[in-house]
Amino acid sequence: MTYSKLFTVVAAIVGSIWANYAQAAPTSHKYESPVFGDSLLPLGDTTLLTPEELALLVEYIPNEPNDVIQDRLSCIESEIPLTFNPFVRNFIDYFTIRNRKYTRTMISRENVYFPLFEKYLKKHNMPDEMKYLAIVESGLNPKAASWAKAVGLWQFIPDTGREYGLDQSAHIDERMDPEKATDAACRFLKRLHKTYGDWELAMAAYNCGPGNVNKAIRRAGGGKKTFWEIFPYLPKETRSYVPSMTAVIYAMNYAPQHNIFSDSILYVQDVETITINQGVDLEKLAAELHIDSKTLLALNPEIKKKVLPANTRNYKLRVPAERAELLASADNVSCMIAAATPTIVPVPEPVIEREPAKAPVLLASNTATTTTLPDSTEKVFYKVKRGDNLSSIATKHNVTVEQLKDWNNLRKSTIVTNQKLTVYQPKATEALAMATPAEVAEAKPVVAKKTSKPAIKPSEKHQEIIHHVQPGDTLWNISQKYNGISVEKIKKLNKLKTNEIKPGQTLILG
Known part of the structure; x- marks a missing residue:
């Protein structure tokens, strides 16, 4: 084929595609796909395609008419309504024309995850085609993470994940466990379907929350209870969410008709599990295997992380089944796990160097001589204000979120306006004793200016009080170990900008 003929073919294809876009929807319309973030696909725009898009068009890319697409959708057996309209057509074009590479990637990954999805969908008596929702959510990537802190194949946010039994810690996040997250997603979607009696509305609520769906139903007049009836009143992203699902189902079922194939099909790997009840260095264990x-x-x-902590109990670690010979003997497994025990560098105990007593030491200028104070705290109550969250309240009181939750028996991080929270703080007298001169000057009532003994001159030398940070230490509990020295005092002495400290770190406390 000569270059002039090739150019004629490419130009004809480009013209046909844009003509179809122009016919499908108003030229001013744009949509946003939740799969591809903020990338907008203009409809009816006659802007020239990029060189990469032109290169793609050199291959044969079918551009089927609407009646063919609609007929194919009607042939797919589905409990979920597969509505066809110009809006859905635009998404179908995205997956079959503009981003064919994405569809190829999904075809290569489907055999890894779809059998697992089908197993749990069958267990919960749910439509088999719900498995395609994970493509819309995460692109079949178990480590996918969004700006909203949603994680995993099914994009659970932290609170919803915990509500459905997905544990989250510094070492393990079960939102990324394909099996546990899939079971949780099925239970969540099943509950939403029971609420609305409609799979499209259940998916919409999965995306934006039941509150937004209920609000859209009310704004639509209350009597309208299908996705397309309340469509204009839903959040922008959710208006694209269900059409994306329909388009993905179409693209995955009719990829060959659009000349979309993958040359790297992946399959699920056979695995065995070994039970871990101790700390394990996974790199060492991999070497043993x-x-x-x-x-x-x-x-x-x-x-x-690459290390499981020492408090790990009954954790089922998946390993390749091809290593079955190494795993055949319980003794072999025990030896391998023992060989993979993490190397722990011992952290020295806190060393406190004190100067021989000479004269009473003043902890702040213009105050009375102070002797050693006992470790003690007092209970205070904080009334939650609008806009507060546990993190901001913890920062305000120099404590941790976990301490707030423990003191108030909170299982979740949810709090409400006017709620009273218990907070333990160093007693006022101790806080004042450890305060800086500026802090003392601001304190009320005013401390007497006269002292029984003069303050130590700056020229006099004192040995520093040193603390080596231990695992589990926080600035607040360190302050309690050392006569209630304030957290702010510790931060100033060590030039810390945040409350974060690490095991082994050295802190000056006086």
């Missing part, structure tokens, strides 16, 4: 550590971590995507 004669596999790459990346392979071991890929089989266990919920593991966030």
Whole structure:
């Protein structure tokens, strides 16, 4: 084929595609796909395609008419309504024309995850086609993470994940566990379907929350209870969410008709599990198993670090079944786990160097001589204000979020306006004793200016009080160990900008 003929073919295809876009929807309309973030696809725009898009058009890319697409959708057996309209057509074009690479990637991954999805959908008596929702949510990536802190194949936010039993810690996040997250997603979607009696509305609520769906139903007049009836009143992203699902179902079922194939089909790997009840260095364990550590971590995507902590109990670690010979003996497994025990560098105990007593030491200028104070705290109550969250309240009182939750028996991080929270703080007398001169000057009532003994001159030398940070230490509990020295005082002495400290770190306390 000559270059002039090739150019004629490409030009004809480009013209046909844009003509179809112009016919499908008003030229001013744009949509936003939740799968592809903020990328907008203009409809009816005659802007020239990029060189990459032109290169794609050199291959044969069918551009089917609306009646063919509609007929194909009607042939798909589905409990979910597969509505066809110009809006849905635009999404279908995205997956079959503009982003064919994405569809190829989904075809290559589907055999890894779809059998697992089908197993749990069948267990919960749900439509088989709900498996395609994970493509819309995460692109079949178990480690996918969004700006809203949603994580995993099914994009659970932290609170919803905990509500459905998905544990989250510094080492493990079960939102990234394909099996546990899939079971949780099925239970969540099933509950939403029971609420609305409609799978499209259940999916919409999964995306934007039941509150937004209920609000859209009310704004639509209350009597309208299908997705397309309340469509204009839903959040922008959710208006694209269900049409994306329909388009994905179409693209995955009719990829060959659009000349979309993948040359790298992946399959689920056979695995065995070993039970872990101690700390394990996963890189060392991978070496014992004669596999790459990346392979071991890929089989266990919920593991966030390369080391499991010492308090690990009954954790089922997936390993390649091809290593069955090494795993055949319980003694072999025990030896491998023992060999993979993390190397722990001992952290020295706190060393406190004190100067021999000479004269009473004043902890702040212009105050009376102070002797050693006992470790003690007092209970105070904080009334939650509008806009507060546990993190801001913890920062305000120099404590941790976990302490707030423990003191108030909170299982979640949810709080409401006017709620009273218990907070333990150093007693006022102790806080004043450890305060800086400026803090003392601001304190009320005013401390007497006369002292029984003069303050120590700056030229006099004192040995520093040193603390080596231990695992589990926080600035607040350190302050309680050392006569209630304030957290702010510790931060000033050590030039800390935040409350974060690490085991082994050295802190000056006086």
